[in-house]
Amino acid sequence: MNAKTADKIATGVIYAISGIVALILIAMLAFILVRGVPHLSWHFLTSPAKAFEAGGGIGIQLFNSFYLLILAMIISFPIALGAAIYLNEYARKGKFTTIVRTAIEILSSLPSVVVGLFGFLLFVVKFHFGFSILSGAVALTLFNLPLLTRSIETSLAQIPNLQREAGSALGLSRWETVIHVILPAAVPSIVTGVVLSAGRVFGEAAALIYTAGQSAPALNFADWNPFNISSPLNPMRPAETLAVHIWKINSEGIMPDVSAVSAGASAVLIIVVLLFNFSARKIGARLHQKLTSA
């Protein structure tokens, strides 16, 4: 076999493998969307779930998912940003840095159900947070932190050292250079990373089953006082999210239209995650363009 034939065969095999990967994704998406999209309606997206009768929606679960996501991001982003700045801009090779890096790697490889159980024992039971949005948000933070830190660190590392040299040659301190030069230049890729990780957090179920709970009490969407128990903003109320809801009704749902609700909820979940993914790229590219042109 000559080199040319070998190359042709290798190219063909590689194309086939990539094609299979794309095909699996497309088949899965098509299956979920074809089954689920017909059940979607404004009513389904906004009304509360029903446990025993048909016609329930996913309104509260959808709201819970977004609320938890936002809270988890508010907690994890500053911590991840700080850790990433330390690791990429300040850390020198040494024992401490190695320990931090190893910790982040191990944390990122923990199965999310373990994070959930840990959250249950520590926050729900020990700290008496109960099954609550707060417990859920903290568990999601643990789940999200290592991934977000790594992604921000990568974004910072992509900024060429020339920029840091430029800063120090102008008499700027390292802190001034990081805050005013490196971070702004890294914003497009940081935003992409944050939105992608938001997609992951949005679809997370295992870490939430034992922390944010599996019930979605009725909410009064006219009451925005976070201290009232029926207020959507109350962080101490249990909050079943969309992903947890799908898991729950598939394992123990007894409403007559359980398969329709499950299919519809799955479709919504997939659509939202896809939206996050596509918008991440779009927003990143747009920000980058804004920074580099006009």
Next chain:
Amino acid sequence: MANNIDLKPVSEFISENAPERFIYDMPAEKHEVAISTKNLQVFYGDNLALSEGDLSFERYKITSLIGASGSGKSTFLRSLNRMNDGVATVKGNIMYRGVDINTKAIDVYEMRRHIGMVFQRPNPFAKSIYNNITFALTQRGVTKKQELDEIVETSLRQAALWDEVKDELNKSALALSGGQAQRLVIARALALKPDILLLDEPSSALDPISSAQVEDTLLELKNKYTIIIVTHNMQQAARISDYTAFFHMGKVIEYDLTRKIFTRPKVALTNDYISGNFG
């Protein structure tokens, strides 16, 4: 011995008893020294990258540092405003305005505003042209719009970039061409009104036309700034500099007036290098 043939071509100027090194000693009464080094040694880890770099640089002159790759010229240059801090260990004295700036007590951030630096590859910030120049100033409390406007115009004019960008000061600096970006970086360094400008191969990443523009800019700046430039381009060194220092294997081999170095070098090694026998 009769048939001992010397294969090494030695210039007619180099006499039999040529010195191994020659460092021009700048008499203080005749020249105003802007910055000088004494017993400078730079280590990367345990590796001695530069030794015995004792040089004095005259004020309002351009000095070229030439030598092969790895000869220590960039290392020397980067030590002058402490850009090697955290990268290498620098021992010895760097005297600037009667003060040794190579000590812990020196505020390096303040010092670098007097001794600016421009690098090989243009490195504008991902900001507008205007903000690239004003950023370091605003960080140090210069906030009056009128004052900033004036500084922007003056430094862009000095860097010979004003006419090309005056109508698009709010455009991102990343959209500039390589030559324009390099002149912007020079303008950015000038905005801080430094005494000394260090340039590390500022035109080696540029095309010949942009390179010539940068050279013209440097010749213009000579009246107001002391310029020290590392260059691989021998023609460039001969064209623009008043003094030239030749580095070889971490040592300054010869330091003299540029015209002397390029016409009658005193050291055989220098002659070999400038006539292209190595490097």
